[in-house]
Amino acid sequence: xxxxxxxxxxxxxxxxxxxxxxxxxxxxxxxxxxxxxxxxxxxxxxxxxxxxxxxxxxxxxxxxxxxxxxxxxxxxxxxxxxxxxxxxxxxxxxxxxxxxxxxxxxxxxxxxxxxxxxxxxxxxxxxxxxxxxxxxxxxxxxxxxxxxxxxxxxxxxxxxxx
Amino acid sequence: xxxxxxxxxxxxxxxxxxxxxxxxxxxxxxxxxxxxxxxxxxxxxxxxxxxxxxxxxxxxxxxxxxxxxxxxxxxxxxxxxxxxxxxxxxxxxxxxxxxxxxxxxxxxxxxxxxxxxxxxxxxxxxxxxxxxxxxxxxxxxxxxxxxxxxxxxxxxxxxxxxxxxxxxxxxxxxxxxxxxxxxxxxxxxxxxxxxxxxxxxxxxxxxxxxxxxxxxxxxxxxxxxxxxxxxxxxxxxxxxxxxxxxxxxxxxxxxxxxxxxxxxxxxxxx
Numbered sequence: 077x078x079x080x081x082x083x084x085x086x087x088x089x090x091x092x093x094x095x096x097x098x099x100x101x102x103x104x105x106x107x108x109x110x111x112x113x114x115x116x117x118x119x120x121x122x123x124x125x126x127x128x129x130x131x132x133x134x135x136x137x138x139x140x141x142x143x144x145x146x147x148x149x150x151x152x153x154x155x156x157x158x159x160x161x162x163x164x165x166x167x168x169x170x171x172x173x174x175x176x177x178x179x180x181x182x183x184x185x186x187x188x189x190x191x192x193x194x195x196x197x198x199x200x201x202x203x204x205x206x207x208x209x210x211x212x213x214x215x216x217x218x219x220x221x222x223x224x225x226x227x228x229x230x231x232x233x234x235x236x237x238x
Numbered sequence: 239x240x241x242x243x244x245x246x247x248x249x250x251x252x253x254x255x256x257x258x259x260x261x262x263x264x265x266x267x268x269x270x271x272x273x274x275x276x277x278x279x280x281x282x283x284x285x286x287x288x289x290x291x292x293x294x295x296x297x298x299x300x301x302x303x304x305x306x307x308x309x310x311x312x313x314x315x316x317x318x319x320x321x322x323x324x325x326x327x328x329x330x331x332x333x334x335x336x337x338x339x340x341x342x343x344x345x346x347x348x349x350x351x352x353x354x355x356x357x358x359x360x361x362x363x364x365x366x367x368x369x370x371x372x373x374x375x376x377x378x379x380x381x382x383x384x385x386x387x388x389x390x391x392x393x394x395x396x397x398x399x400x401x402x403x404x405x406x407x408x409x410x411x412x413x414x415x416x417x418x419x420x421x422x423x424x425x426x427x428x429x430x431x432x433x434x435x436x437x438x439x440x441x442x443x444x445x446x447x448x449x450x451x452x453x454x455x456x457x458x459x460x461x462x463x464x465x466x467x468x469x470x471x472x473x474x475x476x477x478x479x480x481x482x483x484x485x486x487x488x489x490x491x492x493x494x495x496x497x498x499x500x501x502x503x504x505x506x507x508x
Binding site: 107140169171173175176178210212215216217218219220221222225 | 256257258259260442445446449450469470472473476477
């Protein structure tokens, strides 16, 4: 919990201290769940998003925390097509329920599209899961994350007022 | 922007399950005692018809090892190479039936090989409720003709299933190997075939692979890696998997494994 608060503090610090093009983001993604972070331009047409997420429903049965990093690349310069981007998404996620604990790493490609004057980003892709650590808690259930899973959702970009 | 909270709600509610849990299909343990290597003893030879017949009189079944010949006949043997009185000849997949059939005795002792079909035809008629565990093994190819081991093992499982169907004995055959693709090939030929994955050490992984591939169960080598606890056996049975264990040399251990519900325990008759 402390680490999460420190991380959010760092994000806020970067958000306020950085150049005005750095956005605060919050989003809902099927894989990263409800997440908050920043999106910063890093080099030419590349943008980097970092965020932390959690599962906000069914919380008592299953805990899921995610740490997400996404590298976006704007494919076209053309004004109309500039809304498209491709991205590499990587997610470190922790899963905990009554039966098991998993600590996983997922990575995969995505395609994104901006709407509402670049304030809303829709994206979809696929991620590959690797289990880094697995702990059995009871002998009632046995399960494993699927190797490949879809990743889709939307991210809201909050621009700083100039 | 009004669409945002609605979409957010939808995405969160239709999110994929991150961990796939396998559904319950409870079964009851069989607790069968299987004579290892066809019921070999200090006196009786392993993997031959006469020894199997003796073992089938007292035990719930036998475990046998097999190899396939160049003529696609299945032979009972634990060794990879054909042996005659002068020593080792060639690997089974590169040896013709006529060569194997000619091997009979050495210095007055029988050393001949038994065909798998002979055993099944005997068992199907004389003790149709006994079980036979068939251990499929690979080998080291020594020429191009048997280089594709997995394909040859698929041929083996095809032949076993054909014989099982021919003698209406498929329900009592348990086929075990470490190659999942071979077991899946067998299931394609007949959905009734009982397939078991050989598991060495990592029980958790073995159970998951068996569930993922919808196999009948696992065949677990004891005394290496994870301990086979009653909890694991219970978990397997809850998820519909049967458990074979090997190899037990102690009657006490045999009883202990049967008490925790292990379905088939392969042991050496003293």
